[in-house]
Amino acid sequence: MAAALILLFAVCLLPGSLCREFKVILPPPIEVLNGSCVTVPCSFDIEEKHDEELDHTCTAQWFIIKETVFGRQSTQMERKLLGNLTNKDCTTTLNKTPSDDATYEFRLECHSLKYSFTKQNLTIVAKADPPRPTLSPSTLEVRAGASVTLSCSAPAPCLSLPPHITWTSGLGDSQETMKELEDKTQVKTSVLNVTISRLHHKKEISCTAAYSKGNGDTASAVSTLTAVVSFPPQILHSSICTTTPSEVTCSCETEGNPLPTVYWYLDGTHLSHSDTFTISTEAHGDTGLKSIITVCQSDMKHRSILVCNSSNSLASISRRLYNSHEQQGHVQTTLTVITVLVGLLLVICALLVIIGIRTKAAHCSSPKRQSTGGTSSAALSHFESSTEANE
Numbered sequence: 001m002a003a004a005l006i007l008l009f010a011v012c013l014l015p016g017s018l019c020r021e022f023k024v025i026l027p028p029p030i031e032v033l034n035g036s037c038v039t040v041p042c043s044f045d046i047e048e049k050h051d052e053e054l055d056h057t058c059t060a061q062w063f064i065i066k067e068t069v070f071g072r073q074s075t076q077m078e079r080k081l082l083g084n085l086t087n088k089d090c091t092t093t094l095n096k097t098p099s100d101d102a103t104y105e106f107r108l109e110c111h112s113l114k115y116s117f118t119k120q121n122l123t124i125v126a127k128a129d130p131p132r133p134t135l136s137p138s139t140l141e142v143r144a145g146a147s148v149t150l151s152c153s154a155p156a157p158c159l160s161l162p163p164h165i166t167w168t169s170g171l172g173d174s175q176e177t178m179k180e181l182e183d184k185t186q187v188k189t190s191v192l193n194v195t196i197s198r199l200h201h202k203k204e205i206s207c208t209a210a211y212s213k214g215n216g217d218t219a220s221a222v223s224t225l226t227a228v229v230s231f232p233p234q235i236l237h238s239s240i241c242t243t244t245p246s247e248v249t250c251s252c253e254t255e256g257n258p259l260p261t262v263y264w265y266l267d268g269t270h271l272s273h274s275d276t277f278t279i280s281t282e283a284h285g286d287t288g289l290k291s292i293i294t295v296c297q298s299d300m301k302h303r304s305i306l307v308c309n310s311s312n313s314l315a316s317i318s319r320r321l322y323n324s325h326e327q328q329g330h331v332q333t334t335l336t337v338i339t340v341l342v343g344l345l346l347v348i349c350a351l352l353v354i355i356g357i358r359t360k361a362a363h364c365s366s367p368k369r370q371s372t373g374g375t376s377s378a379a380l381s382h383f384e385s386s387t388e389a390n391e
Contacts, residue, residue, distance in 0.1 A: 020048045022115055024090070024106050027183040029123040030157055033130050034099045035213040037158040040122060041184030042083065042090035042106060050113050058085040058110035060092055065103045065121065074105065082159075091184075093160060094124075101125050131155055133165065133209040135223040140205070143314070144198045144231035149191060152207030152223065156186040163209040165190040171205070201229035201257060201287065232315030233260035235308060241322045249294045250321045252308035255287050262291035263309040265318075300324050 024044040032038045040062075046054065060081050063074035078096060083089030090106060104122040108115050133154040142148055156162040156178065165188060167174055174192040181187060190207065206224040213219070233256030241250040254260050264271040264279060271293065273279040278294040295306065306322035 020045055022046050022117060024117040024120045026106070026120055026122045027185055029125050030185065031125045031127050031131060031155070032097050032157050033211050033213065033219055034126050034128055035096060035215060035217075036211060037093055037095050037161055038097055038124060039082070039093045039157065039159045039186070040091065040104075042092060044088050044090050044106070044108065044117065046088075046108075046113075046115070053110055053113035054086055054088075055110060056086065058108060058113070060085060060090045061107040061109055062092060062094060063105045063107065064098070065105045077104070093158065097124055097126060099126055130163070130209065130211045130219050130221045132221045133163075133207055133223045135205075135207055135225055138225060139228075140196075140225055141228040142196050142230075144196060144229050147193060147195050149193050150205065150207075151189055151191050152209070153187050153189045154209035154221075156188045159186060161212045162186075162188050163211050166208045166210070167192055168204070168206050196227065196229055198229055198231040198255075198257070200227045201231070203227055228257075230257045230314060232256060233310040233312050233317055235310055235317055235319045239308065239319065239321060241306070243297075245297065247294055247296050248300060248306070248322060249292065250306060250308070251290060251292045252310070252319075252321065253284075253288070253290045254308075254310035255289075256310065256312045256314070257287045258312045258314075259283065259287060260289055260310045260312040262289060263311070264291070264293050265307040265309060266295070267303045267305055269303075 022045070024042065027041055030038060030040070042060075060079070060083075062077040062079050064077060065074055077094050080093045080095065081090070082093060083091035085108070090108075094104075102124055104124060106117045106120075106122070108117070131154070133152050136151045136153070140148065140150075150167075152165055152167070154163040154165060162178070165174075165176065167190070171192055171194045174190045176188060176190045179187050179189060188209075204224045204226055206222050208220050208222045210218050210220040233254050236253040236255065239250075239252045239254075241248060243249075252262055252264075254262060262281065264277070271277045271279070276296070276299060279291065281289065281291045283289055289310075291308070293306075304324040305320055307318050307320050309316065309318040311317075
């Protein structure tokens with residue numbers, strides 16, 4: 001007897017056996033945006049004696065089921081069949097879902113076969129806001145220069161209106177794919193490859209999933225992460241030195257993550273804050289640092305080169321900010337240029353004076369001569385002699 005029961009159970013497990021029954025396979029509750037469509041993955045089976053009745057006349061009907069004090073009420077839904085019923089695929093897109101949670105029932109209607117699958121129902125949960133996309137990785141801590149792959153996934157409850165996924169602008173181009181999950185629902189994934197730089201530090205990277213409703217409206221959901229980028233120190237070009245007759249003041253501005261430490265060196269000797277050298281430091285955010293040092297000119301007589309060094313756990317960088325020999329050379333060069341310019345101005349002025357004198361002399365040596373009846377040749381000779389004397 002026991003052996004017969006085991007054999008009967010084994011036979012029932014075989015495909016096409018006499019133990020087949022009416023059943024429908026539906027996904028777990030689906031979250032849907034109010035007023036949007038939803039694609040329901042669906043498959044079914046029937047008793048084998050009805051196989052011949054499953055033909056091209058079959059249609060898939062979906063009803064909203066409500067239990068009221070007056071009994072069980074059903075409302076037929078507007079739908080579009082995507083599957084092939086002769087292959088027992090009842091996947092359907094419901095064009096417009098109600099604003100409240102609802103239970104749906106599948107009914108198979110053929111010319112010679114009509115059956116409502118009341119034992120298995122579909123639950124659709126109506127949401128006022130779309131689900132937030134899943135951003136991976138959820139945190140981002142990398143070193144500058146690293147290439148990172150980011151992915152953003154959003155449920156696609158309606159295949160005819162999948163979500164539109166966008167990234168923070170300026171990150172680059174992305175690639176999108178659709179994937180079917182184990183429960184036959186769909187998810188849309190956008191993959192982005194980006195090279196991280198120090199400019200991404202503390203910046204938000206976001207992906208947005210926008211869903212369209214049947215009436216043309218859209219609703220969006222956003223997921224974000226904040227990038228934490230480590231990078232070696234840099235000494236900024238704003239680092240300068242100023243001098244007075246009594247002292248030299250230099251500022252060294254640097255950036256790095258972890259926050260760098262600034263060291264000062266005078267001719268290779270490390271300097272510390274003292275009565276001789278005044279050093280002050282101030283932080284600019286979590287990655288910036290500004291260090292200011294003041295050195296008396298008298299302490300620079302026998303020493304010349306002042307260097308700023310910025311270091312963190314990733315690297316170390318140095319820059320020469322002051323060289324007293326170069327400063328003296330600059331001064332000497334400046335004085336030489338000024339001397340040459342003054343000499344040129346004096347030469348130009350002398351030339352202008354000489355040209356002016358000669359012009360005046362030429363003008364005086366050519367007087368206008370008029371002939372009159374009462375003028376004697378002696379008088380004319382006397383006038384010319386006077387002119388030569390004036391010259």
